[in-house]
Amino acid sequence: MKLLAPSILSADLANLSQQIQLVEKAGADWIHCDIMDGHFVTNITFGPVLVEAARRSTDLPLDVHLMIKNPDKFLEDFRKAGADSISVHFEEVIHLNRTINKIKELGAKAGVVINPSTPVSMVKDIAEYIDLLLIMTVNPGFGGQTFISNSERRISEAVKLRDDLKADFLIEVDGGVSKNTITKIKNAGCDVFVAGSSIFKAKDVSAATTELKKLIS
Numbered sequence: 001m002k003l004l005a006p007s008i009l010s011a012d013l014a015n016l017s018q019q020i021q022l023v024e025k026a027g028a029d030w031i032h033c034d035i036m037d038g039h040f041v042t043n044i045t046f047g048p049v050l051v052e053a054a055r056r057s058t059d060l061p062l063d064v065h066l067m068i069k070n071p072d073k074f075l076e077d078f079r080k081a082g083a084d085s086i087s088v089h090f091e092e093v094i095h096l097n098r099t100i101n102k103i104k105e106l107g108a109k110a111g112v113v114i115n116p117s118t119p120v121s122m123v124k125d126i127a128e129y130i131d132l133l134l135i136m137t138v139n140p141g142f143g144g145q146t147f148i149s150n151s152e153r154r155i156s157e158a159v160k161l162r163d164d165l166k167a168d169f170l171i172e173v174d175g176g177v178s179k180n181t182i183t184k185i186k187n188a189g190c191d192v193f194v195a196g197s198s199i200f201k202a203k204d205v206s207a208a209t210t211e212l213k214k215l216i217s
Helices: 013-025 048-058 070-079 095-105 153-166 182-188 205-216
Strands: 002-007 030-036 062-067 085-089 109-114 130-134 169-175 191-193
Touching: 002 030, 002 109, 013 030, 013 048, 013 205, 030 048, 030 109, 048 070, 048 182, 062 109, 062 191, 070 095, 085 095, 085 130, 095 109, 109 169, 109 182, 153 169, 169 205, 182 191, 182 205, 191 205
Parallel strands: 002 191, 030 062, 062 085, 085 109, 109 130, 130 169, 169 191
Antiparallel strands: none
């Protein structure tokens, strides 16, 4: 099954509940929450309070992506706020096995994120223990960026890694996902498609969601 995860980074936060309900009714499977702290990336977005607000707005799984320094300090906060899955960056976490285990102990699905310049092979020794591998197809920090062209190869490499290890993690893609790129991302082997600007900046949020959902079905 292919899953669509609209990113509320691009949503109208003054009408967050309404925006979430629009995408939910149009066929969204997850709600993606991009957390940025101004340190790991230069942008600052939001924290557990907004995740909690999203939780009150929907029963869909909340997929929380931590682009922050020292994510271990905040795992419990985001889980308590309603996160169903929590993903941390390979580039930031020193004791990755410990962090993945902690996320699972909290009752959430555990994911690892890799930046565009991080080889897929770097996650080989953690891949058997994760629920999600999130491949960044733009450099993290801001919405609305252009899809990096070699990303299809990286997605295919993740599929091969999963097959070789007989692992069962989902492959998630975040960055530049739109009606112009989503088919090639699907063909490369993506399972979960994070889309922000292409949904929430569209003239018709519901129609944009429905169109992307059809393209991955």
